[in-house]
Amino acid sequence: MHRLIDKYSRKMVSQKICAEGDPVFGVLDDATIWNSSADEIEILGRVMRGLSINSILFSPAAEPYSSIIDYLAEFSTDINGQIRPDDTETRTFLHNIPVVKTFTADEILSGLKKRKGVIIPGHGIVTYGTVSPEQAFVTFSSICFSTFVKFMADYYYHAMGIIPMKGNPEPVFKKAVQWYRDSLSSATNSPSIKAPFDSVEDVIQAIIEAGRLTVESGMVDSFFGNISVKYGNTIYISQTGSSLDELAGCIDPCPLDNSTTNAITASSEFSAHKSLYNLTERKSILHGHPKFSVIMSMLCDDIPCVNRGQCHIKCSRKRHIEDIPVVPGEIGAGPDSLSCTMPSAMKGRGVIVWGHGLFTAGAEDFTDAFKNLVDIENMCFEKYLSLVEK
Amino acid sequence: MDQKYGWTGRILKIDLSNKSYEIIKPESDIYKKYIGGRGLAGHYLRPFCHLTWDSPEMPLLFFTGPLTDTASPSSGMMSVVSISPLTGTVGHTYAGGNFGTELKRAGWDGIIITGISDNLCGINIHDTRVEFSGAESLQDKTVSAIFRSLPDEGGAAATGPAAENGVLFSSIGFTGDYSPGRCGLGLVMHAKAVKFIHVKGSGSTAVYNSEELVSARGDILRLVSASPALMGEPGFSEFGTGALYDLIHSRRMMPTDNFRSTRFQDAGILNAWHYKNKFNPVKAGCSGCHILCRKMSEDGRAVPEYETMSHFTALIGNSSIDIVMEANRICIEAGMDPISAASSIACYMEINNLIMVGADLIRLLTDIAYSKEDGNLLKLGSKKTAEILGRPEASISVKGLELPAYDPRGAYGLSLSFATSTHGGCHLQAYAVSHEILRKPAVTDRFTFTGKARIIKLAEDLNAVLDSLTVCRFIFIAATIEEYAKVFHAVTGSGLSGQELLMAGERIFYNERLINRIRGFSASDDDLPSRFFSESGSSGDGITIPPVPRDEFLDARARYYRIRGLDSEGRPVREKCIELGLECTD
Numbered sequence: 017m018h019r020l021i022d023k024y025s026r027k028m029v030s031q032k033i034c035a036e037g038d039p040v041f042g043v044l045d046d047a048t049i050w051n052s053s054a055d056e057i058e059i060l061g062r063v064m065r066g067l068s069i070n071s072i073l074f075s076p077a078a079e080p081y082s083s084i085i086d087y088l089a090e091f092s093t094d095i096n097g098q099i100r101p102d103d104t105e106t107r108t109f110l111h112n113i114p115v116v117k118t119f120t121a122d123e124i125l126s127g128l129k130k131r132k133g134v135i136i137p138g139h140g141i142v143t144y145g146t147v148s149p150e151q152a153f154v155t156f157s158s159i160c161f162s163t164f165v166k167f168m169a170d171y172y173y174h175a176m177g178i179i180p181m182k183g184n185p186e187p188v189f190k191k192a193v194q195w196y197r198d199s200l201s202s203a204t205n206s207p208s209i210k211a212p213f214d215s216v217e218d219v220i221q222a223i224i225e226a227g228r229l230t231v232e233s234g235m236v237d238s239f240f241g242n243i244s245v246k247y248g249n250t251i252y253i254s255q256t257g258s259s260l261d262e263l264a265g266c267i268d269p270c271p272l273d274n275s276t277t278n279a280i281t282a283s284s285e286f287s288a289h290k291s292l293y294n295l296t297e298r299k300s301i302l303h304g305h306p307k308f309s310v311i312m313s314m315l316c317d318d319i320p321c322v323n324r325g326q327c328h329i330k331c332s333r334k335r336h337i338e339d340i341p342v343v344p345g346e347i348g349a350g351p352d353s354l355s356c357t358m359p360s361a362m363k364g365r366g367v368i369v370w371g372h373g374l375f376t377a378g379a380e381d382f383t384d385a386f387k388n389l390v391d392i393e394n395m396c397f398e399k400y401l402s403l404v405e406k
Numbered sequence: 407m408d409q410k411y412g413w414t415g416r417i418l419k420i421d422l423s424n425k426s427y428e429i430i431k432p433e434s435d436i437y438k439k440y441i442g443g444r445g446l447a448g449h450y451l452r453p454f455c456h457l458t459w460d461s462p463e464m465p466l467l468f469f470t471g472p473l474t475d476t477a478s479p480s481s482g483m484m485s486v487v488s489i490s491p492l493t494g495t496v497g498h499t500y501a502g503g504n505f506g507t508e509l510k511r512a513g514w515d516g517i518i519i520t521g522i523s524d525n526l527c528g529i530n531i532h533d534t535r536v537e538f539s540g541a542e543s544l545q546d547k548t549v550s551a552i553f554r555s556l557p558d559e560g561g562a563a564a565t566g567p568a569a570e571n572g573v574l575f576s577s578i579g580f581t582g583d584y585s586p587g588r589c590g591l592g593l594v595m596h597a598k599a600v601k602f603i604h605v606k607g608s609g610s611t612a613v614y615n616s617e618e619l620v621s622a623r624g625d626i627l628r629l630v631s632a633s634p635a636l637m638g639e640p641g642f643s644e645f646g647t648g649a650l651y652d653l654i655h656s657r658r659m660m661p662t663d664n665f666r667s668t669r670f671q672d673a674g675i676l677n678a679w680h681y682k683n684k685f686n687p688v689k690a691g692c693s694g695c696h697i698l699c700r701k702m703s704e705d706g707r708a709v710p711e712y713e714t715m716s717h718f719t720a721l722i723g724n725s726s727i728d729i730v731m732e733a734n735r736i737c738i739e740a741g742m743d744p745i746s747a748a749s750s751i752a753c754y755m756e757i758n759n760l761i762m763v764g765a766d767l768i769r770l771l772t773d774i775a776y777s778k779e780d781g782n783l784l785k786l787g788s789k790k791t792a793e794i795l796g797r798p799e800a801s802i803s804v805k806g807l808e809l810p811a812y813d814p815r816g817a818y819g820l821s822l823s824f825a826t827s828t829h830g831g832c833h834l835q836a837y838a839v840s841h842e843i844l845r846k847p848a849v850t851d852r853f854t855f856t857g858k859a860r861i862i863k864l865a866e867d868l869n870a871v872l873d874s875l876t877v878c879r880f881i882f883i884a885a886t887i888e889e890y891a892k893v894f895h896a897v898t899g900s901g902l903s904g905q906e907l908l909m910a911g912e913r914i915f916y917n918e919r920l921i922n923r924i925r926g927f928s929a930s931d932d933d934l935p936s937r938f939f940s941e942s943g944s945s946g947d948g949i950t951i952p953p954v955p956r957d958e959f960l961d962a963r964a965r966y967y968r969i970r971g972l973d974s975e976g977r978p979v980r981e982k983c984i985e986l987g988l989e990c991t992d
């Protein structure tokens with residue numbers, strides 16, 4: 017358990033969602049192990065005993081997330097005191113994010129009895145896991161992502177004079193934009209393992225490398241995303257709940273004819289990947305949730321549209337961000353799933369799924385898929401800035 | 407808690423000794439504490455749990471839950487509970503199909519059956535009307551023949567020849583459900599001289615807030631769609647639970663040759679894809695479920711569940727799909743648990759150093775159901791068979807319940823859960839397959855006991871809640887109690903949070919440990935067959951399957967006892983009973 021705590025503490029720091037030394041993890045079997053002697057563990061211990069969980073995480077979020085979270089907690093909660101981002105991660109997994117006023121066991125418990133994570137403005141975020149501290153890490157990361165996306169989407173409508181934000185969002189906005197620009201500035205390496213692949217092992221190494229580089233680019237978080245290669249009559253795809261930056265041992269071989277069903281542990285987007293391979297000549301697919309691709313996909317000035325609020329499944333417009341199509345679609349294999357919309361839209365560099373993320377696909381290896389992912393996210397960031405700074 | 411919504415607030419109590427019945431209207435506190443299904447049934451079993459399974463006063467309990475017959479996803483399950491003739495523990499089995507839904511529509515949260523009928527009888531429930539009929543003419547009939555003799559409308563439960571012939575793992579067959587249950591509760595029903603129960607309801611279950619239910623349902627369906635195991639192309643919806651076959655094989659934990667190895671060389675030609683190609687099955691499922699994990703072949707036979715597929719191949723060395731189909735059909739028609747049946751055969755083959763295939767295998771299976779030849783011995787289950795034959799170690803069972811098709815050397819949380827389960831070798835009470843194999847809700851290291859004691863305890867509580875609500879545990883590969891608490895509120899109006907529901911789950915599980923304690927069970931029964939601690943599984947492909955480390959297992963079990971609030975011998979303690987609001991017996 018120490019190993020898992022160390023691992024996820026390190027990930028939080030490298031993902032820049034918290035500062036070194038900040039994450040407080042507690043893991044409970046018959047006794048609780050803490051990674052910290054912070055003052056908070058007394059209250060966190062009480063929270064832990066009040067819930068049927070096996071791990072708890074508290075940390076202040078790093079900037080700009082902490083400013084964004086505090087801003088949204090003050091100005092942007094619903095009547096139940098919850099923040100409601102519209103992106104897919106929230107809609108599917110978080111539903112909404114409760115905010116409580118004080119760092120007390122009772123208040124934190126009141127939030128965590130209903131949802132996987134709770135925000136305490138001025139303090140940070142508390143999340144938990146039922147089988148692994150990984151769940152606490154994923155929820156924490158997802159809250160940072162979702163609040164960032166919500167803030168930036170809200171700011172667009174504010175800047176365009178469509179829906180004003182309360183308070184003073186400007187300093188938070190400036191801080192967030194500067195932070196994102198800085199985090200992109202580091203030069204990114206391109207995948208070195210090139211087609212043609214000689215063996216399955218080559219394929220697997222190419223997937224592992226491309227997944228890692230995608231996370232290292234700073235554009236996507238590690239947990240949400242998937243990646244595959246079609247090699248012969250088999251799709252090699254990352255497993256569900258795997259992390260793009262640690263795919264060794266987490267790639268499922270899935271025959272195109274389903275003649276083995278190992279893929280029940282494959283990514284939830286297996287159907288979308290398979291459909292894309294069937295429709296096109298592409299051989300590799302990369303999918304992640306880069307922030308400004310997601311934010312840009314959610315911006316639409318048609319406020320009275322009958323589909324508003326249901327854009328993620330019902331949007332009927334032919335939308336593009338420059339040359340990149342934006343399509344609706346849910347995760348997975350349902351009737352409204354992105355496996356029905358994304359593959360047929362993949363004509364050029366990539367496709368963005370509304371409020372969800374970006375898919376790119378390569379002709380042979382990951383060279384173009386990776387480059388396109390980076391370029392499209394950069395393009396979306398610049399496009400966003402040009403719109404709000406007009 | 408208000409029973410106007412979700413629950414009917416009425417339980418039908420039948421006394422067969424004089425063919426009478428009464429209506430019980432439980433206090434709302436009882437519903438709050440035990441929810442429904444397995445929980446309520448356990449509550450009503452408790453006062454009689456010191457009795458033998460076949461004594462007249464022993465109740466046989468059929469309980470639905472507050473979500474049954476509502477738009478709550480996958481909530482058409484039902485619990486059947488009594489004392490198990492096979493294990494002597496509390497016996498619990500899950501029933502799918504449509505019986506629970508019909509029972510609820512007829513206005514009942516559950517049925518308690520006591521007494522013994524003086525003739526073989528049927529119980530006919532049409533809304534509030536309850537009638538008894540003679541069922542002598544159904545003697546010797548197969549389960550499907552009995553169902554055909556009953557009105558098409560409504561749902562039914564019936565026992566078959568296995569129960570008549572004293573098979574200790576007889577099951578109760580349910581219309582629309584093709585996986586015979588565990589623990590031998592068919593024999594309890596037969597002991598009461600009940601051949602069938604037919605139920606037809608014309609009412610509907612009141613829902614507190616339909617709009618809220620639509621929204622809460624939407625949240626769950628979204629998660630289910632995102633689940634590769636449930637709705638993915640290779641998942642349960644397309645291939646049934648047989649989709650697990652390749653995965654368990656590739657993880658090198660498929661019980662083979664009576665658990666003497668963990669890899670079956672012919673698995674590649676026996677997977678779910680071959681059934682799909684050969685039998686072109688259509689989807690079927692329980693009332694109110696959209697996953698539809700059951701599969702029916704073109705000629706109307708049920709395609710076996712994963713456990714049957716695995717145990718009737720790898721465990722006994724059979725490489726014929728047709729034999730598996732036929733074995734499955736025999737178990738359904740005779741009304742007996744295929745897991746215990748296959749495992750008893752595997753045990754018998756090991757002891758006698760036999761290889762049995764084809765017609766010989768089918769003959770032995772039929773002999774069990776009809777108590778002929780050596781079937782007369784094997785019908786007692788593997789534990790008694792092995793004891794009688796002087797080779798007790800050849801029974802791969804816990805508390806007398808044969809292990810399902812997951813080798814405990816391949817997943818340590820699972821191994822602990824086999825030991826701590828309240829009715830023996832069952833993987834469903836903590837469903838560790840979810841995190842150790844299917845990666846949900848997050849991955850855990852399957853080869854460690856670290857952290858597993860608490861994980862298993864929490865999962866047992868969760869699954870006790872699901873069996874009480876009553877919701878299919880498979881949907882929890884995708885959803886969590888957080889989403890179901892919303893559904894629970896929308897249906898019942900109750901403000902219990904997910905976390906508070908889990909506390910009810912803790913009470914429900916502890917009550918079963920109490921029942922077992924009263925029946926004399928303790929730590930020595932919470933153990934695995936010695937084979938798993940001394941023999942390796944089949945390593946290869948970079949996966950090593952060593953024996954389960956005995957000291958680590960015992961250490962994890964000791965931690966489990968502390969976390970569960972049991973003494974060092976696994977026995978319930980007074981303080982914990984008081985904390986949970988359970989009556990304590992010393």
Ligand SMILES: [Zn+2]
Pocket residue numbers: 240241303304305372373
């Ligand atoms: Zn995604």
